Amino acid sequence: MFDTILIANRGEIAVRIIATCREMGIRTVAVYSEADRDALHVLEADRAVLLGPSEPSRSYLDMDRIIAAARESGAQAIHPGYGFLAENADFAERCSREGLVFIGPPAQVIRDLGNKTVARRTMAASGVPVIPGMMEPGENPDALKQEAEKIGFPVLIKAAAGGGGKGMRVVRSPEDFVDACASASREAAAAFGNGDVYLEKFIEKPRHVEFQILADSFGNVVHLLERECSIQRRHQKIIEETPSPALTPELRRRMGAAAVAAARASGYVNAGTVEFLLDSQGGFYFLEVNTRLQVEHPVTEMVTGIDLVRRQIEIASVMPLDLSQEEIIGRGHAIECRIYAEDPLSDFLPSPGKISFIREPKGPGIRNDIGIYPGYTVPVEYDPILSKLIVHAQSRPACISRMIRALKDYVILGVLTPIPFLVDILSSEAFSAGKTSTDFIDTHFSDWMPALKDTDLAALAFVVDEAVNHGSQAAAVTRQEYSPWKALGHFRP
């Protein structure tokens, strides 16, 4: 087992990884950029090494600096978290060349699964259902159009090297195909340096259902049940849950078996996630494998009781998995809500700023993976995730009620958050009924406005604060009355 691990990440995920390391008696090394001197992960780690300026390319993505930091601090292994270098095959390779353990799958596995058409071929060859479509990418629009006719419209054009919705187009009729194909290819070339695209059958109103897998270096592979992540905006998940309201035990068994087959087919080692699209008839199709710890991994931890980061570290130190598939049982229901610094009323624009107050929700079955603290300034340079609120309860209805309660108890002042939006989604009939497909927000919440029920109470709180505390500083200034006490501001004894 390692005695020191470097965490090549920041924010809530770095803090969460440090927590498990401490439970395992492993020393932790944080890395940080100049913008993150006061970040929580820096304060939680045993040691912290400055990487460089705030730009990710000169800090969290700078392989040379990270390897050097590992050397300097005596770390034997590097946990990449999610994002940044987590799915970078070159980084994984570099680590092993330098004699450091990359806590994740082997470089070749990352590379193969990162190439979508290679991944599709591998999966199809081992009997994992894939979306009907092309096995080889292409560039010639006319040849591609013939393929589209074969698959049948609507089709989805995707970038071979892509992700995150870039270079993606839905085409519903043959007349639009050539133009859409050319623009997708241009976008892909600009974003990934590779204009190759491929075609898939477009699945209407799908659910996004993924299976967590664990694989050790001795050929043992298990799945840790599913997560449903259909509630998305701009292709970004915001609410995840397990179990999926759409899965029967039989479907779960078949999808789980397919996920394990996918892991075996790719020679997978460590923790990973096999993503599927599930159509309304119960047909499921391989989407991709995420070769990292997922943002939403805590819901799996809640229902299975298995610490995924601990398992990642054990597998990376070549310990065998002591878990059989039969031992993995999901108990109850878990939901995660992602809390971003964003304005739900202004098209979810980022809302960086200084946190003036935090009150975290507490109580049975509540977990909050948080990367901020009062007084901390949320930097403009990075992903706007502040925390992930996860709740666990015996049943889905109880879990939904618990999440609504926890969200209403969660107070963050200083930056805007989507908490009121999340409360309304969880309170909706469509969510209660489990009618969660990837177009859920567009269908039910496209012109959402918060119901401002408590404006009278807020006004009452304002006047009580004025009367009792003689007003806050800001109010004192605006009332334009002179008082030596108010003029003293912060320095009032």
Add this chain to the structure above:
Amino acid sequence: MKYTIRIAGKDIPVEADFTEKGVVKAVIDGRTVTARYRVVAPGGIHFELDDGRGVNAYLAPDHEGKLVNVGGITYLVQDAGTLARAAVRRRGVKELPKEVTPPMPSVVVRIMVAEGDQVEQGQAVAVVSAMKMETTLQAPFSGRVARVNVAEGEKVMPGQVLVDIVREKETAA
């Protein structure tokens, strides 16, 4: 005590009576509300409402007023004194900007014009990024770039003018 309070875009008259200790009797926009209250800590008030509910409110000062969180929602609550100024600022942000300024604290990714350049209304002049999301700032009107005030990589705030543009007419005159 009488206030005019701006909340959720509306101005509402509030009259509050604190004569009984620990009790506030208020008339808010014509509605009578009575509640027992306790100030628990700076920024925390516990209410016992006459409908039987207990409710906590959390407050923090903000440069435009006070942030008040109650029932899972944070409200910006302002005193009448701030209204005029805030309203002007708000309008400046919501309507078509007259200046090249970012909508939120950001980092300058790219400046696409140089001093002396002629620009058309709507032409992209700068790209800023906040939390991995890029926003393109456009020229508010046609004219000539008089000055570029920032460099790529610099942190900028809303209201800060990144590029000064002189209107076409003014240039001609």
